Amino acid sequence: MNSLIVSSSPHIYSKESISRIMLDVVLALIPAAVAAVYFFGGRVAIIIAVSVLAAVGTEAVVQKLMKKPVTIRDWSAVVTGILLAFNLPQAVPLWLPIVGSVIAIALVKQAFGGLGHNFMNPALAARAILLAAWPVHMTAWFKAGADAVSTATPLAILKGIEGSLDQLPSLWEIFIGSPWGCIGETSNLALLVGAVYLLYRRVINWRIPFAFIGTVAFLTWLIGPQGLFTGNGIYHIFSGGLILGAFFMATDYSSSPVTPIGQIIMGIGCGILTSIIRIYGGYPEGVSYSILLMNIATPLIDRYTMPRIYGEVKPGV
Amino acid sequence: MLTFKGGVHAPHRKQDTRNKAVEYMQAPKMVSIPLQQHIGVACQPLVKAGDAVKLGQKIGEARGFVGAPVHASVSGVVKAIKQVPHPSMGSGLAVIIENDGKDEFDDSIKPGDIGSMDAEQLKELILEAGIVGMGGAAFPTHVKLSPPKDKSIDTVILNGAECEPYLTADHRLMLEASHDVVDGLKVIMKVLGVERAYIAIEDNKPDAVQVMADAVKSVQGVEVKRLKTKYPQGAEKQLIYVVTGRQVPSGGLPMDVGVIVCNVGTSAAIARAIKTGMPLIERIVTVTGSGVAEPKNLMVRIGTSFMDAIQACGGFVGQPAKVISGGPMMGIGQYSLDVPVIKGTSGIVVLTREEAEVPEAEPCIRCAKCVEACPMRLVPLLISAYALKEDYDNSEKFHAMDCIECGCCSYTCPAKRPLVQSIRVAKRMITARRRRAAR
Incomplete structure (x- = not known):
């Protein structure tokens, strides 16, 4: 009987695991990937595949070099690879997702300690670096099809930077899906299918995405082009990368707060920054920078939003 | 439905024993x-090797206020008083009695009548019968029923939640007794002078x-409360909040909010001890788990070895990998099958190797599932990180001492991190340091 296992309670565990969570995220991203291929064409599938392979490969190589256990089976590098590809225009040269994945995994994730230790969303940080280094490639929006004309994104049109208002796609078009913007932003419907799955699987909770989207909808409606309460908040919800960012990027575990109130603050903060950039900034889209800025504020938010514990009153009061 | 915030939906796994009537196990x-079966100080032995003892005879006297006497659970001869494996303390001094099979009653055993006794007499009887909390913690009941004068108690809660997976001892007790x-419960209410109970x-x-x-139905002031099934619904602080809406202050006791909580098993033990005059010498133990051939609810004499109790349930299926005293969420893993059933042993759960494998910890991914699960609204990942x-x-600053060690955080953690385990270590260290500082 010397073989009895003795350990400290609890003696049973839930079936949840890191790899199952990451796999759920991958599954949740598939509808949007399929939609992207449908609207942009087969090249998108190659970009996603290259990005994922580069991310997983970088993770394996870096972990080998650092003499750490190789954890590529946990699916987390796959998630980063897909998300990076989702943040690229469909016309990028194929070396760009490779460079991006190396930056995301080697620099943003592994250099800071690997899974759970990255203080920024790896895919978004890599995107920011790519955008600064290769702005032309990163904003090469082409409407897919035989004529492949250069197009403006709806947000740029809305802001009056490029194009004219009559080029603006309808709300229905941008909801169902249309060949504008980054690869992952194509179909809000497909993204929402994945988002509902993640909520159902309790991989994410409502706090960050709902606070984020609600804040953007409210502020872009409040501060409209023709004065107060004239904005089109609903259109803003489905424009640009808001749905993708709110459900799949701002909810990144390691770079978002762990406290319930902190998560709401994270969402509202992202929403305020996104709205400010969209309304006042020199750049049509603000989702990724707003998330990155709030990522940096996360430790501070956690510190000041510790929950009031059960029984936190002075004894005898 | 009455419930609290947090907690986990652990599998119940009660189906093997929930419909099985309590069976008397032959002594x-x-x-x-x-000699120590409760929180407090170990008993002073009253017998020595070679002495003949009778059923219900007091063999260990409580030392100090926080203590409860222990009694012979069989009649026979004391073989030795020696260190033996103990289910919650590693090892401890025990009186070993060889059963003569006669179950001869001690002369002190006299049936009583609850109605004819006053509060003080009842409390004295509860002390003398060696009654302790039967839910697991085994706090001496007479101490619990003697709150300081400045605490006014207005509510008694009997805990029949039995939220630990596998266990059905309290369930069967409520059905059958x-x-x-x-x-x-009436005795407890009388002793405390309380008119409301749940x-x-x-x-x-x-x-x-x-x-x-x-x-x-016919008892004034007593009401049954139906609670949502969620672990740890039966944890004292959560139970009080759910039933009364009151929060026990941090570092305080239930009596600070006017509540006394007793397990249903404790309540039944009080009634039986007074009615029959027989002190606490037996209890219901759920012997179960996929490693047990015929899972049962057994009425077992205190001092029966786990091995004997498991044998009474048809023995093992295959090789046992883990034997737990209590339930799988808060119970204690045993290193020996010679450990005896004590007053606080609510269950013996035997797990197979597949179920018992301790998963390997991965890095924390900050998913915050432990934060959502903590019924005390702590941030386990943070306390644990500091503790490690x-x-x-x-650890202390982030309220390690408020942890009730329910294990929800570790249960739910996808990275299988030793959250409650490390917080438990921090609590021990903080307590030790406080003690040193007090000296």
Whole structure:
């Protein structure tokens, strides 16, 4: 009987695991990937595949070099690879997702300690670096099809930077899906299918995405082009990368707060920054920078939003 | 439905024993009765090797206020008083008695009448009968029923939640001995001078809710509360909040909010001890798990070895990998099958190798599932991270001492991190440091 296992309670565990969570995220991203291929064409599938392979490969190589256990089976590098590809225009040269994945995994994730230790969303940080280094490639929006004309994104049109208002796609078009913007932003419907799955699987909770989207909808409606309460908040919800960012990027575990109130603050903060950039900034889209800025504020938010514990009153009061 | 924030939906796994009536296990040939079965100070032995003892005879006297005497659970001869494996303390001094099979009653055993006794007499009887909390912690009941004068108690809660997976001892007790539970509750209310009481039961035991509701129909001031089935619904602080809406202050006791919580098993033990005059010498133990051939609810003499109890349930299926005293969420893993059943042993759960494998920890991914699950609204990942770095100052600052060690955080953690395990270590270190500072 010397073989009895003795350990400290609890003696049973839930079936949840890191790899199952990451796999759920991958599954949740598939509808949007399929939609992207449908609207942009087969090249998108190659970009996603290259990005994922580069991310997983970088993770394996870096972990080998650092003499750490190789954890590529946990699916987390796959998630980063897909998300990076989702943040690229469909016309990028194929070396760009490779460079991006190396930056995301080697620099943003592994250099800071690997899974759970990255203080920024790896895919978004890599995107920011790519955008600064290769702005032309990163904003090469082409409407897919035989004529492949250069197009403006709806947000740029809305802001009056490029194009004219009559080029603006309808709300229905941008909801169902249309060949504008980054690869992952194509179909809000497909993204929402994945988002509902993640909520159902309790991989994410409502706090960050709902606070984020609600804040953007409210502020872009409040501060409209023709004065107060004239904005089109609903259109803003489905424009640009808001749905993708709110459900799949701002909810990144390691770079978002762990406290319930902190998560709401994270969402509202992202929403305020996104709205400010969209309304006042020199750049049509603000989702990724707003998330990155709030990522940096996360430790501070956690510190000041510790929950009031059960029984936190002075004894005898 | 009454519930609290947080907690986990652990699998119930009660189906193997929930419909099985309590079976009397024949008293074993040998019992070893630990002199410490409760929080507090170990008993002073009253017998020595070679002495003849009778059933119900006091063999260990409580030392100090926080203590409870222990009694012979068989008649026979004391073989030795020696260190034996102990289910919650590693090892401890125990009186080993060889059973003569006669079950001869001690002369002190006299049936009593609850109605004819006053509060002080009842409390004295509870002390003398060696009654302790039967839910697991085994706090001496007479101490619990003697709150300081400045605490005014207005509510008694009987805990019949039995939220630990596998265990059905309290469930069966409520079904089969509801009147003992209610009579014991009347004693508790009389001793405390309290007029309001609740019997709290999780709604995965609708039959028990029904039976208890019928049993208290004619009892003034007593109500059955049906609770949502969620672990740890039966944890004292959560139970008090759910039933009364009051929060026990951090570092305080239930009596600070006017509440005393007793397990339904404790209540029934009180009634039986007073009615029959027989002190606490036996209890219901759920012997179960996929490593047991015929899972049962057994009425077992205190001091019966786990091995004997498991044998009474058809023995093992295959090689046992883990044997737990209590339930799988808060119970204690045993290193020996020679450990005896004590007053606080609610279950013996045997797990197979597949179930018992301790998963390997991965890095924390900050998913915050432990934050959502903590019924005390702590941030387990943070306290644990500090504890693992041996930074106990910060563990304490983030309320390590408020952890009730329910294990929800570790249960739910996808990275299988030793959250409650490391917080537990921090609590021990902080307590030790406080003690040193007090000196």
